[in-house]
Amino acid sequence: MPRKTTARRRSVGSIRVTKAGTYQVRLTGPDGKMRAHGTHRTKIEAERVLARLVAQAGSTMWIDVDAGTEPVGAFIRHWLTTRTDIRDSTRQLDLRLCDQWIDRPIAGSQAQFGAVDLSATPLRALTPALTREWMHLVVAESRARAIAHHRAHVEAPSAINAQIRAWARRRGISLAATE
The missing domain is CATH 3.30.160 (Double Stranded RNA Binding Domain)
Known part of the structure; x- marks a missing residue:
């Protein structure tokens, strides 16, 4: 049988x-x-x-077909919240930076890709060109914000004048009255 x-x-x-x-x-x-x-x-x-x-x-050549489908924003947030080797203050700072630069679209006048929004971009869609464009826009936006901040303080002479007058009064320096 x-x-x-x-x-x-x-x-x-x-x-x-x-x-x-x-x-x-x-x-x-x-x-x-x-x-x-x-x-x-x-x-x-x-x-x-x-x-x-x-x-x-x-032979470690295995490729996970689902790898890289997670959005960049979610990946960074999960990574930051699960790290145990950083202080809470560092984690909070990094999460604020994520809010500012990852979770919001960054647009520029010369943007090759238009507005770059990394928050919903899948990890596998990150390319060197997209990363360079995003970095270029971050630098340009940071520079524009710094210049605007500087101009707001430089072009507000009354606030600066008030600080100078307060400094002079503390030192006993008499100044003429202003209008």
């Missing part, structure tokens, strides 16, 4: 038959989640793909 064989379970992946009659390859990633890696017409083809994927995973 022929011996019955039981189906052997793979530890890292599986092949299943879909309703359409194709074979779907699924692989367990390093994070423990099972992910689909395409469908194939024959079981042999699916087994070859699964074997290749298992070999890649073993």
